[in-house]
Amino acid sequence: MQTFAVYVDNKPGVLNRVSSLFRRRAFNIESLTVGHTEVSGLSRMTIVVNTDERGARLVEANLYKLLPVRRVDNITRVPTIGRDLAMIKVQATGDARTQVMQLVDVYRARIVDVSPETLVIETTGTEDKIDSLLEVLRPYGVIEMVRTGRVEMVRGTSQAITVAPSRGIGDGPTRTADGGAISV
Amino acid sequence: MSKKTLTGAQILWECLVREGVDVVFGYPGGAILPAYDAMLDYPIRHILVRHEQGATHMADGYARATGKVGVAIATSGPGATNMVTGIATAMMDSSPIVCITGQVGSGLIGSDAFQETDITGITLPVTKHNYLVARSSDIAPAVREAFAIAKDGRPGPVLIDITKDAQLGVCELDWEDAAPDMASIDRSGHSFGVDPIALINAAQRPVILAGHGIILGGGEAAVRAFAEKTQIPVAMTLLGIGSVPASHPLNLGMMGMHGESWVNTAIQEADLLIALGMRFDDRVTGNIKTYAPNAKKIHVDIDPAEFNKNVTIDSAISGDVGAVVTGWMSTLVDVDRTTWLAHISDQKGDAAVRDIKNLPDDGHLYAAHVINDIWRITEGKAIVVTDVGQHQMWEAQYYHHETPRSLITSGGLGTMGFALPAAIGAKVGKPDAEVWVVVGDGGFQMTLCELATMVQEGLDVKICVINNGYLGMVRQWQEFFYQRRYAATPITGPDIEKLAGAYGIWGATVTSRSQVQSTVDAARRQKGALIDFRVEQEDSVFPMVPAGNDLHNMIRRPSPIVETSAD
Numbered sequence: 001m002q003t004f005a006v007y008v009d010n011k012p013g014v015l016n017r018v019s020s021l022f023r024r025r026a027f028n029i030e031s032l033t034v035g036h037t038e039v040s041g042l043s044r045m046t047i048v049v050n051t052d053e054r055g056a057r058l059v060e061a062n063l064y065k066l067l068p069v070r071r072v073d074n075i076t077r078v079p080t081i082g083r084d085l086a087m088i089k090v091q092a093t094g095d096a097r098t099q100v101m102q103l104v105d106v107y108r109a110r111i112v113d114v115s116p117e118t119l120v121i122e123t124t125g126t127e128d129k130i131d132s133l134l135e136v137l138r139p140y141g142v143i144e145m146v147r148t149g150r151v152e153m154v155r156g157t158s159q160a161i162t163v164a165p166s167r168g169i170g171d172g173p174t175r176t177a178d179g180g181a182i183s184v
Numbered sequence: 185m186s187k188k189t190l191t192g193a194q195i196l197w198e199c200l201v202r203e204g205v206d207v208v209f210g211y212p213g214g215a216i217l218p219a220y221d222a223m224l225d226y227p228i229r230h231i232l233v234r235h236e237q238g239a240t241h242m243a244d245g246y247a248r249a250t251g252k253v254g255v256a257i258a259t260s261g262p263g264a265t266n267m268v269t270g271i272a273t274a275m276m277d278s279s280p281i282v283c284i285t286g287q288v289g290s291g292l293i294g295s296d297a298f299q300e301t302d303i304t305g306i307t308l309p310v311t312k313h314n315y316l317v318a319r320s321s322d323i324a325p326a327v328r329e330a331f332a333i334a335k336d337g338r339p340g341p342v343l344i345d346i347t348k349d350a351q352l353g354v355c356e357l358d359w360e361d362a363a364p365d366m367a368s369i370d371r372s373g374h375s376f377g378v379d380p381i382a383l384i385n386a387a388q389r390p391v392i393l394a395g396h397g398i399i400l401g402g403g404e405a406a407v408r409a410f411a412e413k414t415q416i417p418v419a420m421t422l423l424g425i426g427s428v429p430a431s432h433p434l435n436l437g438m439m440g441m442h443g444e445s446w447v448n449t450a451i452q453e454a455d456l457l458i459a460l461g462m463r464f465d466d467r468v469t470g471n472i473k474t475y476a477p478n479a480k481k482i483h484v485d486i487d488p489a490e491f492n493k494n495v496t497i498d499s500a501i502s503g504d505v506g507a508v509v510t511g512w513m514s515t516l517v518d519v520d521r522t523t524w525l526a527h528i529s530d531q532k533g534d535a536a537v538r539d540i541k542n543l544p545d546d547g548h549l550y551a552a553h554v555i556n557d558i559w560r561i562t563e564g565k566a567i568v569v570t571d572v573g574q575h576q577m578w579e580a581q582y583y584h585h586e587t588p589r590s591l592i593t594s595g596g597l598g599t600m601g602f603a604l605p606a607a608i609g610a611k612v613g614k615p616d617a618e619v620w621v622v623v624g625d626g627g628f629q630m631t632l633c634e635l636a637t638m639v640q641e642g643l644d645v646k647i648c649v650i651n652n653g654y655l656g657m658v659r660q661w662q663e664f665f666y667q668r669r670y671a672a673t674p675i676t677g678p679d680i681e682k683l684a685g686a687y688g689i690w691g692a693t694v695t696s697r698s699q700v701q702s703t704v705d706a707a708r709r710q711k712g713a714l715i716d717f718r719v720e721q722e723d724s725v726f727p728m729v730p731a732g733n734d735l736h737n738m739i740r741r742p743s744p745i746v747e748t749s750a751d
Contacts (some may be wrong), residue, residue, distance in 0.1 A: 012317075024309045054492050061374060063488035067313045067333070089633035125272060166365060169325045173318040173347070 001030060002056040002061040002076045003028040003152055009165045010036065018045065027051055027059055031149035041165035042070065046152045056065050070163040073079045075154055082152040085124045087112070088134060091141030100140055107133045118143060188360050192320035193222035193351040196284070201226055202359065205255050207231055207612055209242040213259025214299060216286030218351035224436065231641055234633035236263050238605035240341075241631070243281040245609030245694035247274075248592045249567060249617070251333050254281040254609060260288055261299030264345070265306065269599060271341045276596025277423060278400055279676075280339035282330050290347040303345050312340040314726060315727060320353035324362035327558040332364040333544040338487040339400055363570040374488030377499040380458075380685060383480050385517045387456035390416045393439065393468075393564045396595070397461015397485060399588040403506025404428070408462060410509040415521040419447045422460045422580055430564075430584035436528065436554045440468035441729045442577040445738050446531035447728065451603045453737040454479040460504040461485060464494040470735035472665030481704040485507045545697045551650045556582040558648060561708070565605045566618040567592065567610050569626035571603035573657040575650035577620045579724040592703020604647065608634060611643045616645070618708070621697055625677050630729040635687045638712060649680055652721045660724045666740070680716035689714050 008014050011154055015034060022029050030048040037044045049059055056074055063072045092100045094117070102121055109123035123133055127150060134145065190198060196219055200208070205227040212220045223230060233239040243254030248452050258267055274281045289299040302383040304314045315326045315335050317686050323346060330342040384390065396405050404427050411434050413616040417429050419439040428435045436447045448470075451457065457479045462468070469475045472494060483497040485492070491500040501508050555578050558566075564584055569592040570576040576593055585591050592610055594602040603623040611619045629647050638645055650656075659673040684691025690710040692703045695718045707713035726741035 010233070013304070016305070031487060054496075057376075058489060058493060061487075061491070062223050065312070065487070065489060167325070169317070170314060170323050173293050 001051045002051055002053070002058065002059065002074060003080070003082070003150075004045075004047045004063070005073040005075050005154075006047055006063060006069060007071040008034075008043050008045060009036065009070065009167040010041050010043040011068060014043070014068045015096040015143055017068060018047075018063070019175050021061075021062055021066060022049070023083070025058070025062060027055065033151050035151070042163070046150055050152055057127065068166065070165065073154075075152060080152045081155060082126060082132050082150050083124050084147055084150050085118070085129050086088075086130045086134070086136060086143045086145060086147040088123070090121060090137050090144040091143060092116065093117060095138050100137065103116070103136055103174045109133060124150065186357045188686075189354060190358050191218070191222065191351065191629075192323050192346070192355070193223070193355050194316070195320065195323045195355070196327065196351070197222055197226040197228060198357060199324050199359075199362070200255065201228065203327065204252065207246070208255040208657075209239040209246070209256050209273065209609065210257030211236050211239060211259070211263060212726055213263045216261035216263070216351075218348060219284070219286065219346070219659060227233060229612075230313065231608070231637065233605070233637050235631065236266035237270050237601065238631055238634045240267045240281065240283060241485070241599075241602050241605035242609030242612070243283070244270060244274045244277075244279045244567060244589045244602075245592055245606030246613040247279050247281055247339075247609075248277075248606070249589055249610035250479070250613035251589070251701075252280075252613070254279075254613075255284065255285045259286045259299065260303070261301045264303035265301055267343075268306060268310065269597075269601075271307055271343065273570075273594050273599045273602060273745065275310045275312070277594065278336040278339050278396060279341070282327075283332050283343045284345065285340060285345045286351070287316065287345045287347045289349045289410040291349070293347070295317075302666045303343065305341050310341070311343050312719065315345065316344040317344060317346045317350050319555060320350050320355040322655055325364070328362050328660065329364035334367055338397075338485075341605065353494050369421055374491070374502040375500055377497060378489070380482045380501060381515045383456055383482055383499060383513060384416075384458065384512070385519065386415060387416075387480075388413070388518070388521070389454050390456035390458060390521075391450050391479075392416050392418040393421065393451075393456045393457055393459040393462050394418050394424040394427045395460060395462025396427075398424060398427040398505050399461075401461065401486065401504045401506050403461070403504065403509070404588050405511045406506035407731065408432070408549040410513065410516075413513060414516055414519065415525065416458065417450065417525060418445070419451060421465070422735040423594070424462060425580060425591045426588040428681075429586040434525075436577070436667050438466075440581050441731070442534075442725050442727065443468075443582070443729075444581075444725050445740060447578075448735045448738060449531050450528045450619045451479075452734075457481045459483045459485075460509065463490045466494070466731075469494065470729045470733055470737075474734040476735075485680055486704075489569065499736045519670060522605075527648050528700055529671065541610055545556050547696070549695060549700075549717065549719050550723055551578045551652070551717070552582050553697055554650065554694075554700055554719065555579050555622060557582040557623075561704045562620065566590070566620045567607075567614060568620045568622055569593070569603050569607035569610055570597045570621075571588055571623040571677075572600045573624045573627060573655070573706065574654070574723075574725050575622050575624045577657075578650070583622075600627035603627060603707055604631050604638075604645075605634045606649075607645050608638055608641070608643055611645050612641070619644070621647040624656060625647055625649055625673055626655045626726045627654065629675075629677055632683070635689065639689060640717040641688055642711070644711045646707050646710075646716065649714070649716050651677070651680065651716050652719050652723065654721060657724075657725070659722070663722070665723065666732065678703050680714060681726065684714035687714075691715070693718065
């Protein structure tokens with residue numbers, strides 16, 4: 001597995017360009033998350049790819065060929081903190097409810113929604129921890145689960161982002177809620 | 185420069201003219217109409233094509249012949265989708281073109297409007313970058329950036345899709361403010377591996393692999409100086425032909441599937457490969473597991489994404505080929521490589537392609553004869569534009585190119601139908617050059633509609649149709665690998681001489697070797713010519729490395745097919 005922190009312009013179509021690259025070059029994305037950074041206009045992707053070091057170099061070089069990609073860091077071999085977030089809806093009535101709540105305590109997860117039949121459990125942590133929680137909850141009846149995929153940050157004093165977003169040219173129009181599209 | 189208030193359509197042409205464009209290849213339609221209307225007020229020559237695929241191949245041929253950016257223009261929907269093959273062709277062969285398409289009004293995007301198609305989505309994997317421009321004020325920065333990207337680093341196609349309302353809208357053109365920010369593109373830190381100089385100085389049996397990147401970067405003189413200083417022989421890829429003169433004593437010829445046996449053997453025996461601006465395509469490596477097993481590999485390319493893609497590299501240097509090898513020169517030591525050169529030369533033996541003019545006429549017309557005769561008659565000075573297939577390989581073998589950009593051919597994508605429109609583009613870009621098309625009867629029929637473009641524009645292009653009544657390369661594979669089961673390869677076509685007449689072009693039919701010289705001579709005196717060479721129908725291209733086979737396991741050229749008179 002290889003993990004990349006990829007800084008991209010926060011523009012329409014960028015995710016499509018990145019994912020299309022992986023598809024076209026036949027690299028298998030294990031997980032991809034994207035969100036804003038502290039720099040306005042710049043988003044950060046954490047991409048986990050199922051490949052070796054040689055493949056990682058190819059991934060990096062190919063990512064740099066995409067114009068909206070501003071910086072690529074391979075953070076596979078540096079100390080990082082990696083977190084996944086999951087919400088798990090579990091069947092929990094009667095005795096089961098107490099047992100589930102104890103498990104939530106053990107895993108230092110949180111209950112964020114309660115209904116007569118179900119609980120929604122929120123947890124963050126490594127994938128292993130979440131996988132483990134999921135397994136212990138399964139016997140009670142997992143109704144649904146949603147996960148963000150891994151986000152990852154380098155530990156300690158690493159360099160601040162020195163890249164800036166490019167200006168948005170050719171972003172295309174944005175469709176509005178009333179159905180008509182306007183040029184923005 | 186002062187700011188001007190213009191329509192988006194006017195800004196488009198204003199920017200194109202300022203980028204140095206004086207000719208575009210295109211086809212009008214609804215969504216691009218505002219741009220076409222504004223075009224009349226600018227110093228632009230518009231070449232009206234007969235199919236938008238032709239426009240992209242013409243822009244490509246223009247770019248390959250001149251080194252400048254070629255421009256193609258089309259309308260939305262089918263106009264845009266017809267361009268896709270030409271864009272993919274330019275992408276695979278790193279040809280700098282800018283394609284401009286009209287798009288439906290931005291208010292209609294996503295509504296499946298008439299002639300709406302998601303062309304930026306469709307072309308995403310076959311462009312370096314593309315834009316959907318929905319604001320008039322974005323046109324100038326998009327055009328400027330598109331030209332910069334098309335030329336920058338490894339060249340390639342860029343598409344700008346402009347909505348109709350962006351063409352019609354009015355805004356201020358601020359040329360300086362629209363300048364692209366190319367400095368922020370990362371170029372550093374992509375070299376890796378061991379010191380190339382140590383490898384070169386230690387090598388006893390090195391071979392230079394010369395690719396298209398040498399020509400794209402104008403590194404021919406640097407590479408030649410490097411080869412001469414080190415006395416390292418040069419093998420060329422198909423698109424590398426012309427990077428080193430064919431007659432140069434260190435030039436071995438073309439490598440790969442239809443490369444000469446001694447070239448491939450030299451690569452297999454080498455202890456060092458110095459790959460310059462080439463990408464180890466499967467057509468040049470054969471079986472990758474047995475490729476040059478004892479050779480260290482140095483790879484110089486401007487695109488670091490090529491390193492370790494197909495072949496494991498010992499020393500990768502990202503940068504312009506000419507600049508990199510020039511930087512090596514002062515640290516190279518003289519190594520005596522005469523034994524190695526003599527060894528390669530010995531391998532040639534009787535297998536060498538010769539000027540076959542002195543072979544007696546045995547009554548057969550072979551494509552190799554035709555191409556070799558055209559080479560001799562044009563003194564090797566023509567720009568030859570080929571299509572894809574057997575004739576393409578025979579051209580590469582029997583027309584000896586001395587200068588860069590004199591062979592224009594679709595290598596990576598292998599696009600049939602490329603030759604005629606690409607030749608039209610080349611002729612537009614190089615009006616004083618003698619331009620020959622070498623095309624098969626299959627590929628010719630894919631884009632022969634562009635004959636009308638050639639006539640309407642008064643372009644002097646000579647067309648040599650190698651007509652064997654088959655889709656010859658596929659037929660050859662069927663003969664070798666599918667027990668001669670000729671599925672869908674026999675092909676008929678029009679009477680080509682009559683077709684020439686219908687288009688108002690001088691035409692001729694050649695059925696015997698004795699007619700070649702006089703017919704080619706006559707064609708050269710005409711303004712445009714179309715010659716039907718009815719060649720041997722079941723002739724094959726030799727030598728051949730069957731796809732996926734070891735590079736040294738070639739099917740050799742069987743004398744006497746082409747080489748002797750004993751047939």
